[in-house]
Amino acid sequence: MQRKYRMIVVDDEPAARKYALQQIEWERLGITALYEAENGLDALRIMETAKPDIMILDIRMPGMDGVMLLEEICRRKYDIAVIGLSGYSDFEAARRMLSSGRVVEYLLKPASADALFEAVTRCLEKIEEREQMELLRNGLQNHSSPFPLxxxxxxxxxxxxxxxxxxxxxxxxxxxxxxxxxxxxxxxxxxxxxxxxxxxxxxxxxxxxxxxxxxxxxxxxxxxxxxxxxxxxxxxxxxxxxxxxxxxxxxxxxxxxxxxxxxxxxxxxxxxxxxxxxxxxxxxx
CATH class of the missing domain: 1.10.10.60 (Homeodomain-like)
Incomplete structure (x- = not known):
């Protein structure tokens, strides 16, 4: 049975959140629980209980922006794979996001449905690799992949x-x-x-x-x-x-x-x- 995943979209633009959540068939990747937040503080509140595996994160947001949220995620040691979104003018912020170690993919806005789908696929690959390493460290050699061919x-x-x-x-x-x-x-x-x-x-x-x-x-x-x-x-x-x-x-x-x-x-x-x-x-x- 394919493992089930949870994902959160953090963006202050309602249209951007709606596009990411409704225009893509995430269930094909085993993503069955979707959450949304309009800023970093809302995202943290959701993460405390929902514990999403993947985050699509916009850099530019009022209040706690994407970079500040990532810093807090690292401080709290939340285990999550992040896709960062930004415009051309946000190079320095994007560089800081990438240095966090949590960002698997970085996309320019507006990102297409195809690009988002591929980016989330790569996040799942990273999650799978990490889980396999953890199981190997625990001495479990016969771990089956959540993505069987x-x-x-x-x-x-x-x-x-x-x-x-x-x-x-x-x-x-x-x-x-x-x-x-x-x-x-x-x-x-x-x-x-x-x-x-x-x-x-x-x-x-x-x-x-x-x-x-x-x-x-x-x-x-x-x-x-x-x-x-x-x-x-x-x-x-x-x-x-x-x-x-x-x-x-x-x-x-x-x-x-x-x-x-x-x-x-x-x-x-x-x-x-x-x-x-x-x-x-x-x-x-």
Whole structure:
């Protein structure tokens, strides 16, 4: 079962709080309790009882601003992952926020829903890493992640290319035909939960044999081929502003957004939201 998380949005602008709380499907990340505060003092009162795991925090607020709130959080030793928000003119305040050690991500206002979703995902990764370290220190070696990957997304360990001997043309041609059929099936079903075993069943061979000849014919393993295909399809969808990033992840077969983000960053060296921003800028030229 996915762990449940709590999040608070601290911003003196009601419209900004409403946007962050209502325009994003936080339950996809296991965030089921949401709180809001219009200044630092209100936030502290809520934190005493609600104990949120994540905070989206604006720097500029009347009374106790974001920097002062962070200093108080550190003094009280509250365990919370923070996303800082500020304008271009708040460089010095942003620097102080980042030096607190609690700020996982820093975004310029107004932050898009996609950027906020990715930032919160990174906060959850930090929380998971910290909890794993605590459990290891306590001698618990078999801690299960609150973000389990679907079985079809885990590495199978059968992607290593094998050295192939010269084969008769008819044998090589049969292998190519099998792989071509497998790729056609993948192209039609990449948005679904897809496994090597499922594809192998469609072409009537055993999974280990398909893995071997797929690597032999394509020069890349089944998992890597599927990941690249899904990311390429995601890039196409990200050029359409009508989709949110987590909706794109779903459409290309990654219901686990954290895993989608990791794969996308590894293959494209950027995040989905930043890729979208660059693509939209180029389209507007």
């Amino acid at each position: 679907p079985p079809d997304e885990e590495e199978t360990g059968c992607e290593s290319p094998e050295s192939s001997e010269e084969l008769p043309p008819e044998v090589s041609g049969r292998k190519s035909a099998i792989v071509r059929l497998a790729k056609e099936y993948i192209q039609l079903h990449y948005g679904e939960r897809l496994s090597l075993e499922q594809v192998a069943a469609q072409v009537y061979i055993n999974p280990s044999y398909l893995s071997r000849i797929f690597t032999e014919v394509e020069g890349t393993g089944f998992n890597k081929y599927l990941q690249k295909l899904r990311v390429d399809k995601a890039k196409e969808l990200l050029r359409d502003p009508g989709y949110k990033v987590y909706e794109v992840a779903d459409l290309v077969g990654y219901p686990n957004f954290q895993h989608f983000l990791k794969i996308f960053k590894r293959l494209e060296n950027t995040t989905p939201s930043k890729y979208r921003e660059n693509a939209m800028w180029l389209i507007g030229q």
